[in-house]
Amino acid sequence: MTATVVELRGVSCRLGTAPPRVIVHDVSFAVAPGETLVLLGRSGSGKTTTLKLINRLIDPSAGEVVVGGRPTGAVPPFRLRRGIGYVIQEVGLLPHLTVAENIGLVPRLEGWANQRIDARVQELLNLVGLAPERFAQRRPHELSGGQRQRVGVARALAVDPPLLLLDEPFGALDPITRAELQREFKGLSARLGKAMVFVTHDVREGLLLGNRIGMMQDGRLVFLGTPEEFRRSPHPEVRAFLEAAA
Amino acid sequence: MNLVRFYLDNSREVVGLVGQHLLLVLMSTAIAVAIGVPLGILLTRRPVWRGPVLGLANLFQTIPSLALFGFLIPLPFLGGIGARTAIVALVVYALLPIVRNTYVGISGIDPAVREAARGMGMTDGELLRLVELPLAAGVILAGIRVATVVGVGTATIAAAIGAGGLGVYIFRGVAVVDNTLILAGAVPAALLALGADGLLGILERRFVWR
Numbered sequence: 001m002t003a004t005v006v007e008l009r010g011v012s013c014r015l016g017t018a019p020p021r022v023i024v025h026d027v028s029f030a031v032a033p034g035e036t037l038v039l040l041g042r043s044g045s046g047k048t049t050t051l052k053l054i055n056r057l058i059d060p061s062a063g064e065v066v067v068g069g070r071p072t073g074a075v076p077p078f079r080l081r082r083g084i085g086y087v088i089q090e091v092g093l094l095p096h097l098t099v100a101e102n103i104g105l106v107p108r109l110e111g112w113a114n115q116r117i118d119a120r121v122q123e124l125l126n127l128v129g130l131a132p133e134r135f136a137q138r139r140p141h142e143l144s145g146g147q148r149q150r151v152g153v154a155r156a157l158a159v160d161p162p163l164l165l166l167d168e169p170f171g172a173l174d175p176i177t178r179a180e181l182q183r184e185f186k187g188l189s190a191r192l193g194k195a196m197v198f199v200t201h202d203v204r205e206g207l208l209l210g211n212r213i214g215m216m217q218d219g220r221l222v223f224l225g226t227p228e229e230f231r232r233s234p235h236p237e238v239r240a241f242l243e244a245a246a
Numbered sequence: 247m248n249l250v251r252f253y254l255d256n257s258r259e260v261v262g263l264v265g266q267h268l269l270l271v272l273m274s275t276a277i278a279v280a281i282g283v284p285l286g287i288l289l290t291r292r293p294v295w296r297g298p299v300l301g302l303a304n305l306f307q308t309i310p311s312l313a314l315f316g317f318l319i320p321l322p323f324l325g326g327i328g329a330r331t332a333i334v335a336l337v338v339y340a341l342l343p344i345v346r347n348t349y350v351g352i353s354g355i356d357p358a359v360r361e362a363a364r365g366m367g368m369t370d371g372e373l374l375r376l377v378e379l380p381l382a383a384g385v386i387l388a389g390i391r392v393a394t395v396v397g398v399g400t401a402t403i404a405a406a407i408g409a410g411g412l413g414v415y416i417f418r419g420v421a422v423v424d425n426t427l428i429l430a431g432a433v434p435a436a437l438l439a440l441g442a443d444g445l446l447g448i449l450e451r452r453f454v455w456r
Contacts, residue, residue, distance in 0.1 A: 055365055082367030092362040095455040096380045105376075106366050139455070155366075 004030040005195035011063035023049045025219040036196040038210030046219040047199045085156030085164040093140040100136040124154040146177035164196045203245040248426040267411035270401045274336030286348025303342040332409035340393035347389025351382030384453035391446035398439040
């Protein structure tokens with residue numbers, strides 16, 4: 001039971017009324033510590049919604065999401081979310097706070113002492129390859145896209161959560177920065193031993209970073225397996241993605 | 247210069263009237279902020295109230311100021327002759343720009359920023375205090391600036407109901423057809439408005455985050 005950090009059991013999500021639109025339909029998977037599950041799919045396939053169902057930015061209409069052994073519905077949403085690192089494209093940083101304040105935000109909400117926050121911020125900036133003395137006091141608009149994304153990862157790691165959710169974190173970067181961050185991220189994820197759910201529409205990124213790939217199509221999880229199994233899968237949506245990337 | 251001579255001859259009275267004028271504007275703007283900012287925040291949480299509340303504030307704005315001062319005089323508690331009535335009227339005028347800008351400032355924040363903040367585990371109160379209010383501060387201050395500048399002008403009319411202020415000279419000047427007297431009230435009022443505009447403008451620019 002406790003071997004999984006996050007588990008979805010038959011989770012569905014309908015949004016809107018008359019007629020309700022099914023965004024996610026009967027999705028089940030589990031992610032263990034140290035494992036990166038990549039959710040791959042076209043725009044609108046429900047992969048981002050699936051991610052938000054885990055930290056309850058959206059509530060499921062059926063099924064159950066279990067994080068750290070407890071159903072997400074049994075915990076106040078803010079408590080649940082502080083235990084889950086969340087990285088999104090570009091805009092995730094608060095523009096009125098410095099890099100250090102952004103990274104230290106969740107620790108501050110958790111009532112850490114200032115000294116402990118400062119030490120943690122230094123440690124994390126070093127971890128993501130940004131020199132603290134150069135970057136700590138900058139604001140997000142003074143950073144490049146790649147630097148912003150590094151800060152985003154550092155912030156998600158701030159209180160050392162066992163689970164990270166990443167929604168196209170490298171989506172807005174130029175190809176060179178993107179490849180560089182992907183490589184570093186792969187090394188980082190191997191060292192940290194976190195459970196991760198990583199959303200992307202880039203099949204190469206998925207194959208590089210994922211221990212397992214989940215293929216989403218029209219709200220359903222149509223394939224779930226290792227990258228090797230993914231490459232051999234006959235499923236038409238998987239083939240379409242592989243051919244588009246070839 | 248007649249105006250300079252006038253000020254030298256009446257320096258104590260001038261200082262008193264400027265003080266009264268400032269007090270009227272400061273009191274009324276402070277009360278309008280205390281009512282208007284929370285009201286604007288409330289509208290972002292209850293969007294169905296937006297139409298009626300902003301509509302009503304708009305309606306108040308259209309009442310000619312002299313008429314509003316007149317309407318207030320017979321009212322119990324709020325009305326009567328003097329500064330209290332004038333402050334009530336000035337608050338009514340200051341409310342619209344403050345409520346509207348608070349609402350617009352907060353609802354104009356990129357929804358992705360709000361969602362990121364929620365995703366980090368902020369409660370509603372933390373979201374308001376740490377994200378929404380700081381990011382909307384520039385727009386809210388712009389509203390307060392408009393309210394203050396309009397208030398400085400409108401407060402000159404408060405002299406008509408015995409609230410004092412620089413309007414005293416203007417009304418006296420109109421009554422006796424003396425341009426120097428009118429200018430004695432109008433020039434410092436204009437300078438006060440410019441000064442308030444400049445100071446609040448400097449404050450406002452400190453809240454530009456890009």
